[in-house]
Amino acid sequence: MRQILIFCFLLVFPAVIRAEKTLKVACVGNSITYGAGIAGRENNSYPAQLQQLLGEGYRVENFGHNGATAASWGDYPYTDMPEFERSKEFAPDIVLLKLGTNDTKPQNWRGAEPFAAELGRLADTYRNLPSHPQVIVLTPVRCFLTEEGTISPQKIADEVRPAVEKLACERGLGIINLFNLFGDRWDATLMPDRLHPSAIGAGMIARKVGDYLLAGKKGRKPSFVPEGATAFCFHGFRGYDFRSEGTDCKVVCPAREAEGRPWVWRARFWGHEPQTDIDLLEKGFHIVYCDVADLYGSDKATERWDRFYRYLRKHGFHRKAVLEGMSRGGLIVYNWAAKNPDKVACIYADAPVMDITSWPMGKGSSEGSAEDTRRMMEVYGFGSEQEAAEWKGNPLDHAGRIARAGIPVLHVVGDADTVVPVAENTAVFEAEMKRLGAPVKVIHKPGIGHHPHSLNNPEPIVKFILQATGRYGNPCTQAVPGNEFRSAAGWKEGSEWHTVERDIEESLQGRQLKLLLLGNSITQGWGGQRKLVTWKPGKAAMDRVLGEGCWESAGISGDRTQNLLWRIRNGNYNCCRPEYVVVAIGINNLVVGGDSADETAEGIVAVTEEACRQFPDSKIILLGLFPSGKEKDSGVRRQCDRIHEVLAARKFGKKVTYVNPSQWFLDDRGTIREGLYIGDYIHLTEKGYECVAEHLKELIR
Numbered sequence: 001m002r003q004i005l006i007f008c009f010l011l012v013f014p015a016v017i018r019a020e021k022t023l024k025v026a027c028v029g030n031s032i033t034y035g036a037g038i039a040g041r042e043n044n045s046y047p048a049q050l051q052q053l054l055g056e057g058y059r060v061e062n063f064g065h066n067g068a069t070a071a072s073w074g075d076y077p078y079t080d081m082p083e084f085e086r087s088k089e090f091a092p093d094i095v096l097l098k099l100g101t102n103d104t105k106p107q108n109w110r111g112a113e114p115f116a117a118e119l120g121r122l123a124d125t126y127r128n129l130p131s132h133p134q135v136i137v138l139t140p141v142r143c144f145l146t147e148e149g150t151i152s153p154q155k156i157a158d159e160v161r162p163a164v165e166k167l168a169c170e171r172g173l174g175i176i177n178l179f180n181l182f183g184d185r186w187d188a189t190l191m192p193d194r195l196h197p198s199a200i201g202a203g204m205i206a207r208k209v210g211d212y213l214l215a216g217k218k219g220r221k222p223s224f225v226p227e228g229a230t231a232f233c234f235h236g237f238r239g240y241d242f243r244s245e246g247t248d249c250k251v252v253c254p255a256r257e258a259e260g261r262p263w264v265w266r267a268r269f270w271g272h273e274p275q276t277d278i279d280l281l282e283k284g285f286h287i288v289y290c291d292v293a294d295l296y297g298s299d300k301a302t303e304r305w306d307r308f309y310r311y312l313r314k315h316g317f318h319r320k321a322v323l324e325g326m327s328r329g330g331l332i333v334y335n336w337a338a339k340n341p342d343k344v345a346c347i348y349a350d351a352p353v354m355d356i357t358s359w360p361m362g363k364g365s366s367e368g369s370a371e372d373t374r375r376m377m378e379v380y381g382f383g384s385e386q387e388a389a390e391w392k393g394n395p396l397d398h399a400g401r402i403a404r405a406g407i408p409v410l411h412v413v414g415d416a417d418t419v420v421p422v423a424e425n426t427a428v429f430e431a432e433m434k435r436l437g438a439p440v441k442v443i444h445k446p447g448i449g450h451h452p453h454s455l456n457n458p459e460p461i462v463k464f465i466l467q468a469t470g471r472y473g474n475p476c477t478q479a480v481p482g483n484e485f486r487s488a489a490g491w492k493e494g495s496e497w498h499t500v501e502r503d504i505e506e507s508l509q510g511r512q513l514k515l516l517l518l519g520n521s522i523t524q525g526w527g528g529q530r531k532l533v534t535w536k537p538g539k540a541a542m543d544r545v546l547g548e549g550c551w552e553s554a555g556i557s558g559d560r561t562q563n564l565l566w567r568i569r570n571g572n573y574n575c576c577r578p579e580y581v582v583v584a585i586g587i588n589n590l591v592v593g594g595d596s597a598d599e600t601a602e603g604i605v606a607v608t609e610e611a612c613r614q615f616p617d618s619k620i621i622l623l624g625l626f627p628s629g630k631e632k633d634s635g636v637r638r639q640c641d642r643i644h645e646v647l648a649a650r651k652f653g654k655k656v657t658y659v660n661p662s663q664w665f666l667d668d669r670g671t672i673r674e675g676l677y678i679g680d681y682i683h684l685t686e687k688g689y690e691c692v693a694e695h696l697k698e699l700i701r
Contacts, residue, residue, distance in 0.1 A: 025050070025060040025213075026087045026133070028078070028126075029098035032141065032205075033064030037196045039485045039496040044199035049206035052480050052566075054213065063087040070099040070119040074108040079122065091131040096209060097123060098138035098178075100164060101195075104155040116163040123173060136174035136212075137236075139164045141205070144186040144194040151195065168236035174255050175236035176212050176282060178205060180275045184456040189486075199483040199496065207475075212282050219256030219284045224315055226251060235274060237281050244311050247304055250289040252277070258284025262345075262469055263312070264322045265305075267329030268293065273454035276324070276348070279462045283471070285322070288312065296356070296376045297331025297395075305336045309343065320345035322465050326453050327420060328353045328360075328372075334395030334402070341405035346468030348461055350412045350453045354395040354425035356388060363389065364424045396429055403438030408468040410441045412455060414448030460594070476595050476603025479566040484558035490524060490535035497556065501567060503532040504554045508576040515551040515700065516578035516618075518564060518611065519585050522626070522683060523555025538689030545693040546700075552576065560589045561603025568607070568614050580700055581615050583608055584623040587682060590639050591628070597642035604643070605650060612655055620656045621699055622647065626692075627662045630681045632670035657699065664695055 027033050027047035035045025042048060047062035054060065063083040067076040078084055078099060087095070099122070102108060103115050123135045139161045143153040161179050168175035181204055182190050182197075190201035197205060226249075229240035239252040250270060263286040264277060270289050277287045290308040295301035313319065322345050325333030330352025337344045353359050360376055362368020373385075382388040402409065411426045426442060433440040443460060455461060466472035482497040491500055507530045508516075517523045527536025529552060542551055554573060556563070564585050567573070585607055589600040608622050624644045629636040644660045652658060665672050665688075672681065676688035684692070 022056075023058050023093045024090060024131075025054070025058055025094045025096065026090050026092035026126075027060065027062050027064060027096045027098075028083075028087055029064045029096075029138075030068040030078075030102055031064065031066040032101065032196060033062065033098055034066055035062070035064065035202065036066055037193060038199050038202060039494070040199070040498050043481070043498045044202060044483050044485065044496065046197070046202040046205040046209070049199075049203050049481075049483060050210055053206055053210035053478075058213075061087075061090055061092075063090070067102055068099060069102045069108050070122055071103050071108055071110070071115060072118060073110070074103060075105070076102065079125075088126070088129060091129065092126070092133045093131060094213070095123075095126045095133045095135045096138060096176075097126070097135060098140070100160040101140045101143065101151055101156060104152040104160060106149060106152075109152070109155060112159040112163040115160065116167045119164065120167050120171060123167070123171060134174060136176060137164050137168050138176045138209070139179045141178045141191075141197065141201075142180070142182055142184065144191060146194070165236035166233055169233035169238060173236075174212075174216070176209055177235065177275075177278050178208065180457050181205065181208060182457065199485045203483040208282075215258065215282070215284050216256040219254070219258050222253040222255075222257040222286070224251065224253065224261075224286070224317075234271075234287070235278050235281075237278075239287075244290070245307050247308065248291040249308060250287075252281060252287040254281045254284045254286065256284055257286065258471065260318045261286065261316050262318045262322070262471070263288055264324050264465070265290075267323065267325040267332050269326050269329065269453075272326065273350075273452060275456065276454055276458040276461045276465075279458055280322075280465065283462070283466065286317065288317075292332050294375055295332070295379055296328065296360075296372075297333075297335040298376075298379045300379060301332045302336045302339055305332065306340075309340070318345075319343065320469075322469065323347045324350075325352050326350040327450070330354055330395055330425075331356070334398050335393065337405075337407065338395075338398035338401045341401060341407060344405070344407050346408040346410070346465060347402075348410045348412075348465060349426075351414060351417055351420050351450055352395070352411065352425065353420050354429050356391070356394060358424040359420050361385065361388065365421050366419060366424070396425075396432070399429055399432040399438075400436065403433055403436040406439065408439045408441075408464070409433065410443070410461065410464045412443045412445070412453070412461065414445045414450060416447055417450045419450035474595075474599050474602055475593070476561045476589055476599045477565070477606040478562050479569055480562050481566050482556060482559055482563035484556070489557035490521065490533055491557070492532045492534055495532050497558075497563075500532050500556055501571065503530050504552075504556070504567075505571055505573070507531070507552055508554075508573060511549075511552070511576045513550060513552055513576045513578040514546055515580045515582065515696070516573065516576060516615075517551070517553045517555060517582045517584070518568065518573075518607075519555040519583065520559040520564075520588055521555065521557035522587070523553055523582075523584055524557050525684060525689065526551075526553035526555065528553035537686045538684065538693070541686065541690040541693040545697045555584075558588060558592070559585065560593050560595075561585050561600065561607050565603070565607050565610055568610055574615050574618075578615065578618050580621060581611055581618045582621045582623060582696065583611055584626075586625050586643060587628060587640075590636060591682070597639040598646060600639075601643045601646035604647060608652060608656060612653075620652075621696070622652070622656055622658045624648075624658065624660045624662070626682075626684075627665050627672060628682050630672065632666075659699065661692070661695065664691055 035041030051060040068078040226242035229242035292301040360372035527539035589595040
């Protein structure tokens, strides 16, 4: 019997090994991959942060070389560098190939085609390795240099990026578009020298690459190819032109399609401001188009869309579509959604026409369009402008139907739009949706007119669509190290997140504490006995209340819930065996991370539950967020109140005491009492720390 069991084990063991194989990821590139200029680059370069995001199933190695070019004639050809040989010896399963920035220097640039040929040869070299890795090209990030005679922002945008996209499509390579990641305006926090990302910027690259890899691991190769189609390249992805029942149509396929074959239905202006579509292709969505030009959302348009919807459903596309309508595309998007509310996952409308009397008729502040009015009247069959003006089939008239269906809605508008004025279109619709208690969100672009549409960095739009389709992973609950690096964070010069985290662990060794405080910069301000913290406005108050040496602060400036979650899971904080542990976290998720109140609350719950596991003999005091924002009806204050509402309803068990500290700071009118906060109405003064210390003393007592 024993021999039979051993034999069975030997048969199964190789399959187990294969199933649990660690995927090796080679990050090939230049100084941006290397992490030039990043404090603690061994922990904070994008490959290092990618390793933390991907976890134990992956082994990520950094093979970046400063100044490297794809071109063999460049001043620092990557193929001449030792990292090239080491990357091949690594036998990777995945190669992330990010080159091209240095190729735009005057001495290196010979044109887009020669550059693409050199990058293609390098990609083929990796694909022909014995490990036969998947090769994924990364477009360069936007460059903000202003001096002449060096790396060219214009060539990166107009020549390198399109060349990389074309190469990916022609060679069947994976592609990740990083160009729009930092937006179109220089931010010194993300790119201090206008060229190299900071640790925070590198973290954004790592997040985008990690999301792509994890989505691809779950997805499958797309199988939909329309009959009689002609292939084309759409920003590195394979697209198809075809006709369906006599109508011109398009579909672009992702490299790996997500489960259920989700799709975005672009209504008008194919290819215009495509960054949202590109990001969703990376997430496994298809992008489709059915021509309804010059039909202005009429019955002829909706009937054509009905036929195309049936065609896509026949080929396995998801039952609910994501509708994307720009400008006059708002007419078909809303008119079709009103007829088919059960077939719509969400609506993203960009400067949308919501009332034909505003545009094209120009009966309000818009000049309108006489020619478009003539065509619209003809296609609708209106006998007069009076009949058109009295028509009750506008998108504005569909608010009740959209609201009853519970369809999430996002509008992006330019506040200075004179073509499709916000006040006559989106604002009216938004007010009615809110009156009906329906989900609607509007992103305003101050000073922007009708163009440009969309957002240069489409992350808020993409997040909305992923949430509406149930495909969004809450980052607040995903444990990752922080990447804060600024000396302004209240640390000694030269410190960065990882050195500060080690400083905390060292400060706890050999001590037994009454109280351990866990949190962000507000918690860090208690100071304690840590060596790298330079700003300690709360130390005197806590020493006076508890006594010097019997407590410690484990707060790190900039930390969000996901960073504190990583620290208490991986740090040896319980070595000090604290009697009480105070958890105070979440404000950075709101004001820096852009996370919603509910997402942040979920992260706070995850941190609290982890604290219960890591400190089994301690009593946990969960402090809800201190009231932030000067005005009691400010957006951040309302978010804080919502978090308190969620946490108060949560049942944590006897080990956890939840406290809403709002009344410690507010007078009877809900106004923050004078002298407790510094000017940002987030961080505390010495008097504010004294207030909290006294209340903590009572809680412990």
